Structure formats: C-alpha cells, structure tokens
Amino acid sequence: MTFKNKHSFISGFLGAALLIASSCALGGCTEIADEPQGIDDAGNGTPLTIRATASGFVSCVQGDTPATRTPTENGYTTEFNDGDAIGIFALKEYATPDVTPVDGVYNLKLVYTKAADGSGSWAPASGDTHVLYSYDDLVYVAYYPYREGITIKQDIETEIFKDLAANAKLQPAADQSTLAAYTGSDLMAAFARPATDPTDANKKVLTLAFEHLHALLVLKTNKLFNCTPPAGAGFEYSDPMLGADATAKDAVINGIKALPMGDGTFRAIVKTASADIVPTGNYKTTGDKTVLYTGASLAAATFTAGKYYTQQVNMLESPDESVIRPLQEGDFFCSNGKISPYEANSFSSPVIGVVFYVGRHPEDNGVYVDKNGNPMEVHGYVINRSEGTDQWHNGGGTDFGTYKSTTDFNGYFNTDKLQAISAGYNDMMTYVRKQTNSPQTTSGWFLPSIGQLIYIKKKYAEVISKSFDKCGGAMGRGWQHHYWSSTEATAANSYNINWDSGTYSQKNKSSGSMVRTALAF
Incomplete structure (x- = not known):
C-alpha cells in the first residue's frame, strides 16, 4: 500500500470499491437464482461483488484530531497498490467446531490490480480458479496483509480477531523503516455476510469493513527556529518558534525502527498489551546527535487496537536555523x-x-x-x-x-x-x-x-x-x-x-x- 498526500483534513474512511471478477469471466454461473440458496448448493450460488473500506486510526487522547489510517496532521491516507493481497475465508455461519471451508475458500489469496483510471479489482492469484459465491448461511472473514498458513477458529467475531492479532505471522515488524514493512505490519480484519446490492436487487455484494487489530505510535520531533518577518513587514519577533525537525532521522519507537514521514514525524505499528505502556525511544538530529525521550504512561484500557497516540519531543537548544514567517492571526x-x-x-x-x-x-x-x-x-x-x-x-x-x-x-x-x-x-x-x-x-x-x-x-x-x-x-x-x-x-x-x-x-x-x-x- 502507499500513502497519498491529501488536504490537511481527510475523510474518516478510505472508500475504494474492490471488485471480484464476475462468474462469467471465470466460467461460473451466468444467471441469478430466484430462490435463496444454502451451502448445500455449494458451487452454484450467486457470484459476489466485493467492496472494502478501512476504518481510520482514532486518537486515544480525548480532543485530539481523528484520523484516517494515519494521523491527519500529515495529510496522508492509504491506497491499495498493484500486488497487495488479502486472505479470505468462506465459513458456515460460525458453526463451531465445524471448520470445513465452503467452496474451498480458506485463506484464499486475493490480489489487487489497479487500473489507470484509479479503480481497482481483486481476483485470486494467477492460475487459481476459485469463485466467491453468496449463500444465505455463509459468512466471509478477511484480513490484510496476506500470509500463507493462516488458520482461524470458527467462533464469534471477536475471538477470530483475537486469534489473528495473536498469530505469530501477523505481528508488527521490528524494522518498519520502509513503507512496505510499515504497511505490512498494519494488520486489519473484517467479517461480513453477503447482502443484496442496494443499487441492483439482482446482485449480491460483500462489504468488508476492515478494522485495525494493532495500534499506532507517532513520534513528532520539534526544534526551535529563529523567526524573521518578511521584508517591510513593520514588526519584529520577540521569541523563536517550535517547528518540525526535518533533520530528524533513524527514529526508534518502543524498540521498533520507525517509518520516517519526511516532515519530522515517524510512525510505528505496535501490538496492544494487557499492561500500560510508555512511549520511549531515540532519534538522531543535526550533527548525528542522539536524542532520548520518554513519554507519559498510556493506560492499556485506552491505548487499544485502532487507536493512535502522538508523542511530541521538543528540543529547546538555541536555534541554529531561521525561517521567514509572516504575521498570523493567533500570534x-x-x-x-x-x-x-x-x-x-x-x-x-x-x-x-x-x-x-x-x-x-x-x-x-x-x-x-x-x-x-x-x-x-x-x-x-x-x-x-x-x-x-x-x-x-x-x-x-x-x-x-x-x-x-x-x-x-x-x-x-x-x-x-x-x-x-x-x-x-x-x-x-x-x-x-x-x-x-x-x-x-x-x-x-x-x-x-x-x-x-x-x-x-x-x-x-x-x-x-x-x-x-x-x-x-x-x-x-x-x-x-x-x-x-x-x-x-x-x-x-x-x-x-x-x-x-x-x-x-x-x-x-x-x-x-x-x-x-x-x-x-
């Protein structure tokens, strides 16, 4: 996945429509059944159109700005890219302990292809002939990013999500300093039942509303800058200002090599814990000087899956840079x-x-x-x-x-x-x-x-x-x-x-x- 630079405030959901190739293209059923079909009709159900959304990370601090996928302060959202993959399971309505997959759809890998016009579609990997169908007593479970060998229990939704979050193959990487490693650490999951397409009663859709199963820590590095008014401004500045430290690099957040965002902020996907956690780590700034930081304790009951927290570090040494800054309301x-x-x-x-x-x-x-x-x-x-x-x-x-x-x-x-x-x-x-x-x-x-x-x-x-x-x-x-x-x-x-x-x-x-x-x- 990639980050796309947006305006400073962005919507709470990313909404790209994700479509599975129709059964006609895959050699399946070509007509919509008049009567409801159960799993006993496996292989003859109504072909599905799939749509997916991803909920945003929400601040765990009351009054902070909500965000899509990553904090809105940096104006980024997330888009699927060619080759991204999710895993999907077709299960019989959580019929524990029956773990028999329906139509062989059990950790089926669906690969994303993005068209030139910005639209995208999902399909099984090349050579795979699986088709996703709609049945009345069927539930689909999906997760991102795809990993081989993932299994789940047919149980209630929360238990399935707990199993995924605890799976050793789906843990945040220790090195998230590249975009691929960072997005590959952002475990998301969704479950849904097929429903009638609100725009066409003859079609069935599967809407997968992905939610985050890990949390997000953000490091915001600041330093002091001398302020210079524009020429002829008619006023003087009395004090320096705090601004983003664009020279900051090599940040570590709670033991994880964090992703640099290019604006003095860094991000790391972290696993939630049963105990309180304390944001801590280090980074390097001008002259390769190492800065150590420790934040306030975050309550485990507050810093939960899908939440983010921003740790701000202000370096208050005498400024070595100046910026031209116009007068602003609020000064x-x-x-x-x-x-x-x-x-x-x-x-x-x-x-x-x-x-x-x-x-x-x-x-x-x-x-x-x-x-x-x-x-x-x-x-x-x-x-x-x-x-x-x-x-x-x-x-x-x-x-x-x-x-x-x-x-x-x-x-x-x-x-x-x-x-x-x-x-x-x-x-x-x-x-x-x-x-x-x-x-x-x-x-x-x-x-x-x-x-x-x-x-x-x-x-x-x-x-x-x-x-x-x-x-x-x-x-x-x-x-x-x-x-x-x-x-x-x-x-x-x-x-x-x-x-x-x-x-x-x-x-x-x-x-x-x-x-x-x-x-x-």
Missing part, C-alpha cells in the same frame, strides 16, 4: 511591542494580547497616530488579555457621532469620538483610559467596533481561543457574557455582542456589560 503581542509566534515555547516579554486580524481592514476609516503622537501604519489588530465591566455611558441619551455600521473596523475612530466628548462621565471610557500597558509605538487601547467583535467571535474557536489557552485571558467567562462595542445604534442604544450565541443587538447605554479593549500596531 501573541508582547509588552515590548514585538510579536511572539503562536508556536513559541515560552515568552521573553509579557503577553498583553492576541493578534486577531493581519493588515489594515478595508473598512477602517481611522487616522492613526501612535502614543507618541506620530502617524502610524496599521499592520494588524490585537485583542486585550484582560477585561472589565462598566456602563457604556451614564450621561443621558447622546449621539456621539460614531459610525453605525455593523461590519466596519472603526473602533479606533469611534473611541476617539467618545474620548473627546465623554470626559467627566462615569462610563467605560474611564476604563479604557486606565489601560496604560500598551507600547508607545501602538495606537493605544480602544474599544472595538461591533464589526471587530463579530470578527473576533467568528475566529475565536478556530484560532484565538487556543492562544488565550496558552497565555491566559479567555473571553466569555464574565458575569453576563456580553461585550460592549464602540458602535452606536441610536442616541440611547449601542451595539452589544452575546458571546455565547455570537449574535449582536442594541442595548441601552446605561446598562452594564463586559468591556475588552483592542489596539492597532
């Missing part, structure tokens, strides 16, 4: 006016907020000056880590002349209007003025527009919340989960966003809500 803005990349392992300067938009928004009409009074360009916007609670305004119904749009990024412009007129009132502008920890080269803190808050909410679950998880300051945990914007609706009301639902509405200015400021840099 950290520090008190020194510099950016710490989202992938940073630690912060050399305190984080005061998170970047929520890169560049200047087209609907921003503000004329920006920094805290020193100098004109400034806008390279991005930051939402504060901290928040407070206050009234929007308590001086009566006054229209301050802010923009009324619900889509613009005019928080800076609106705040300028409010600061100029509302001095002396006990309102949220008092709170905004007390936010003094912004660098001199920035706009200073302002109250975001409703358009800015809507955008932050839109990106919150996907990006921004993950950054706040790292630096602290999650949104939506205040006393009422509503945030004021700087956008007026009328003289009496301003716009407010409900953080739980993401909806916005008008609210009387004398009401209290959460206040969280933003800045531009």
Whole structure:
C-alpha cells in the first residue's frame, strides 16, 4: 500500500470499491437464482461483488484530531497498490467446531490490480480458479496483509480477531523503516455476510469493513527556529518558534525502527498489551546527535487496537536555523511591542494580547497616530488579555457621532469620538483610559467596533481561543457574557455582542456589560 498526500483534513474512511471478477469471466454461473440458496448448493450460488473500506486510526487522547489510517496532521491516507493481497475465508455461519471451508475458500489469496483510471479489482492469484459465491448461511472473514498458513477458529467475531492479532505471522515488524514493512505490519480484519446490492436487487455484494487489530505510535520531533518577518513587514519577533525537525532521522519507537514521514514525524505499528505502556525511544538530529525521550504512561484500557497516540519531543537548544514567517492571526503581542509566534515555547516579554486580524481592514476609516503622537501604519489588530465591566455611558441619551455600521473596523475612530466628548462621565471610557500597558509605538487601547467583535467571535474557536489557552485571558467567562462595542445604534442604544450565541443587538447605554479593549500596531 502507499500513502497519498491529501488536504490537511481527510475523510474518516478510505472508500475504494474492490471488485471480484464476475462468474462469467471465470466460467461460473451466468444467471441469478430466484430462490435463496444454502451451502448445500455449494458451487452454484450467486457470484459476489466485493467492496472494502478501512476504518481510520482514532486518537486515544480525548480532543485530539481523528484520523484516517494515519494521523491527519500529515495529510496522508492509504491506497491499495498493484500486488497487495488479502486472505479470505468462506465459513458456515460460525458453526463451531465445524471448520470445513465452503467452496474451498480458506485463506484464499486475493490480489489487487489497479487500473489507470484509479479503480481497482481483486481476483485470486494467477492460475487459481476459485469463485466467491453468496449463500444465505455463509459468512466471509478477511484480513490484510496476506500470509500463507493462516488458520482461524470458527467462533464469534471477536475471538477470530483475537486469534489473528495473536498469530505469530501477523505481528508488527521490528524494522518498519520502509513503507512496505510499515504497511505490512498494519494488520486489519473484517467479517461480513453477503447482502443484496442496494443499487441492483439482482446482485449480491460483500462489504468488508476492515478494522485495525494493532495500534499506532507517532513520534513528532520539534526544534526551535529563529523567526524573521518578511521584508517591510513593520514588526519584529520577540521569541523563536517550535517547528518540525526535518533533520530528524533513524527514529526508534518502543524498540521498533520507525517509518520516517519526511516532515519530522515517524510512525510505528505496535501490538496492544494487557499492561500500560510508555512511549520511549531515540532519534538522531543535526550533527548525528542522539536524542532520548520518554513519554507519559498510556493506560492499556485506552491505548487499544485502532487507536493512535502522538508523542511530541521538543528540543529547546538555541536555534541554529531561521525561517521567514509572516504575521498570523493567533500570534501573541508582547509588552515590548514585538510579536511572539503562536508556536513559541515560552515568552521573553509579557503577553498583553492576541493578534486577531493581519493588515489594515478595508473598512477602517481611522487616522492613526501612535502614543507618541506620530502617524502610524496599521499592520494588524490585537485583542486585550484582560477585561472589565462598566456602563457604556451614564450621561443621558447622546449621539456621539460614531459610525453605525455593523461590519466596519472603526473602533479606533469611534473611541476617539467618545474620548473627546465623554470626559467627566462615569462610563467605560474611564476604563479604557486606565489601560496604560500598551507600547508607545501602538495606537493605544480602544474599544472595538461591533464589526471587530463579530470578527473576533467568528475566529475565536478556530484560532484565538487556543492562544488565550496558552497565555491566559479567555473571553466569555464574565458575569453576563456580553461585550460592549464602540458602535452606536441610536442616541440611547449601542451595539452589544452575546458571546455565547455570537449574535449582536442594541442595548441601552446605561446598562452594564463586559468591556475588552483592542489596539492597532
């Protein structure tokens, strides 16, 4: 089998249709029987079409990303290749202790042939005349990869799978550093009964839903890189970032020589155990330096067949490489006016907020000056880590002349209007003025527009919340989960966003809500 590079997220099942040659091509029966046929009619049943799917490895850590066959973080799925083979058994409905095969189909080798159009078919090896038929009291059991001499017990499905997983000929290889050895270690099995084809009532199909009988350990190697902004970016980086160590090689995972994926990750199929296991091993990095690692214990009840676990190793030595890295939403803005990349392992300067938009928004009409009074360009916007609670305004119904749009990024412009007129009132502008920890080269803190808050909410679950998880300051945990914007609706009301639902509405200015400021840099 081969890995095929996909998009970063891929479907949970690989779905290539696998077809057995028809009985006409093999000299068998040419008509569909009108009456059900039992095994006593062996050799005269309805010829089968076979379809197969393979379930994906699923993370044994709650909240981790599910995967097809291998973790989705590397965007790979699995396809059968010419010459791949499965073994299949035709058995009489688990009639223990009767082990007589039906139609001589007992560990029959089926070989895959892939056509130029990407479709594929399965057939017995050259010279083999076996045909797979459908009978009412028949069950098929199949496994991958094919091995000679495999036997099974006619018992319940789980016992058959246990026997296969324990078979000495089907154990993971000690050296899986080649693709052939790795895929050859990934034991999968399926059982199925013939059924009527949902697309053609005159045909019978056998759908084999393969599942993994071993588990998967993934090693993810990282090291530090210095970050360099693109030319003319208008910002500086404060800290290095963790990134994949593409120089890593010769990885060993729990005694197995692992398959390198070419992106700093390695994989090894491992046998599940009755006792807890600890991911451990080593690899080599720049200058053939050996790195040893030991992970946390994995409970045997959790790390079961069909599950995967990723062990991450971070080398924190001074970086010897640099990467050009554009500004990204979710990056950290520090008190020194510099950016710490989202992938940073630690912060050399305190984080005061998170970047929520890169560049200047087209609907921003503000004329920006920094805290020193100098004109400034806008390279991005930051939402504060901290928040407070206050009234929007308590001086009566006054229209301050802010923009009324619900889509613009005019928080800076609106705040300028409010600061100029509302001095002396006990309102949220008092709170905004007390936010003094912004660098001199920035706009200073302002109250975001409703358009800015809507955008932050839109990106919150996907990006921004993950950054706040790292630096602290999650949104939506205040006393009422509503945030004021700087956008007026009328003289009496301003716009407010409900953080739980993401909806916005008008609210009387004398009401209290959460206040969280933003800045531009």
